[in-house]
Amino acid sequence: MAGEAGKAGGPVHEVESALSWIDTSLLTVIAASTAVVVLSGLVQVSFGTFTMSITTAWASVFDPLVWTNPQVLLRLFLGEGFGNAVASALGISTAAVDLPKETLIVWQIRMPRVLVGVIVGANLAVSGAVFQAVTRNELASPFILGVSSGAGLAILLTLIVFSGLTTLLPLIAAGGGAVAFLLVYAIAWKGGTNPVRLVLAGVIVSTVFGSLQTGLFFFADDLGVVQSAIAWTTGSLTGVDWEQVRMGLPWTLVAVPLTLVGARQLNVLLLGERTARSLGMSVERVRFALSAVAVLAAGTAIAVAGIVGFVGLIVPHMVRQLVGSDYKRLVVASVFAGPALVTLADVGARLALSPAQLPVGIVTGLIGGPYFLYLMRKQDGLGDL
Template sequence: MASDTQRSDVASNANRLPSWLDGSLLTLVVGSSLVVLCGTLVQVSFGAFSMSIGQAWSAVFDPVVWSNPYVLLKFFFGEGIAETLATTFGLSVASVDLTKETLIVWNIRLPRVVVGALVGMNLAVSGAIFQAVTRNELASPYILGVSSGAGLAILLTLVVFSGFASFLPIFAALGGTVAFVIVYAIAWKNGTSPVRLVLAGVIVSTVFSSLQTAMYLLASDIGVVQSAIAWTTGSLTGTDWEQVRMILPWTLFVTVPLSIVASRQLNVLLLGEKTAKALGMSVERVRFALSGVAILAASAAISVAGIVGFVGLIVPHVVRNIVGSDYKRLVIGCLFAGPALMVAADVGARLALNPTQIPVGIVTGLVGGPYFLYLMRKKQQLGEL
């Protein structure tokens, strides 16, 4: 009798699991997490300073770091905020001695992995939202001109208004918003269509890319020019905790919560405008609100890594093929698959021509181009979802 009761309880608990949490999503989450873990292992183990894999991972799990909250707070939030938080919660602010290996891993190698994961997360979710908002499977921040608009705003900040470099995410968001509004205005003719949106995105991207090239002529400092080139090709080289602090708040308080909360509205938009209106949705308001979330997510990623193409296009497609079109599962899948692609691509960018490092945007482009051609060959009707 007790055994029957236990089996009944187990079955009851299984029935309480959310309907969207199925085996395919769990497989994707676990597989993506393993890719990120393996990529992290590679990234922290190789570099100009030679150390064994054992030394690298001993540095990652250094008890001096993990047993001292103030040290972790300094890495993630900076010394000023860390000291304020430590004082508020009564934590010790005494300095600690870290080994050379720990300093190298935590100050140079680990931040690059964290930035890559956050960039992949934001770009993947941004692409997924844009594809639902436009009902166009070709939509992505890169193709719709958002990336070019954000990139142009960043170059203007670096070249002309260098004193405002700390506000890069805000300027990137403004540039991406302007670009998307222009694309939507060009594509609008008693409504929009997938083909017009893509064509308008190509036009705006081309114009903004030309303006980016023109910005190089205004930069007299060769260092600024090199920095600008890194932004336009997409690179994680030289990223540190400062970039983590720039993108982390946008990811935690904008991208993740708002995309999950909006999954129901995204599912309704996929049904078409007439059906959405019949269900009581204010389509245009919801569409622009969700586009704002996608723009903020893409702009946050571009502000720390530059223009990384095809991530917002590839990841939603791959996740959709695995977990289906329900946006609750799709968004959560993108939150894990996006980091996996970016971390893996950055490993390739770092080791492909070792010791020379190539921009990660080149690797994603080399992967995304063939995949885009594969989609064109596989589907007879490519465009509207």
């Protein structure tokens, strides 16, 4: 009987052990962040050039015609052709659904802005969390380390010179970000790196790449391309549509799980290189592999919304104060808190000077600049974790 009880309790005990890292503080962050995203999303869908009441807008979000017809959601998330193909393969009807005008406006035009905000926030927060671990620097983020500038330069080159490659923007942005990060690392390397040199090297690379971005404007003949490029450099969710959702979501579903898989390695890196090596870790190989994931996440965010600064700095730091430094909890919390910050900032960007709309990157910059100064003044070692 005791043996049978032990066998019966074995799987249950294993499940409990696997989930032991989930605690009240993490669940609180997830619940609060989800509430912020939902409320911010409901505010976003309530405003636009087409006037409708808040009640009508919110009812359109939860319209049963959308939620009871999977083919509608499949077409939105996967595109018309691929969505119909998947629906057919799953035995779902591909018949067109006649949606009310208000529901079409909310789902076709307004909802993508909320979803892109979620994608951008999750990717930048995860990217910042990884960079802070691999550099052991609390001030590290894609923006501070020059990754955002490198990705932005790659995107501008694509828009202005190689416009036929726009479908590959996330990969192109990741490539530009990787080049920038390698340059920062090379400049900061002197028998090793330290937080001061990394931050200063990031400032140098960001300045140079920012100047190159500005210089590219002079080679653009189309004013529309210049305006689009300027919007990209400031970070904006204005005018995004389902194309950006379809572009960013697959890479997000790659970067976030890979970061969770690497959470244990990130925890070990925080212990220092000597300790990590004593535990059998190939430090540089792991560091660059995880950095590649962080660059991909940052590149994805920049490809769909431009350079939204300081999210990767603010979110991991604030989350660390709430859930601790265990990277399994930190990454999960960042995935929820990042979208909360971006969607909330986008609401502020939209309503601050209504009917004019600020780029969301300006709002996050206004928040992140003083916060960065606070962290610098707080840390005697300029960012050591």
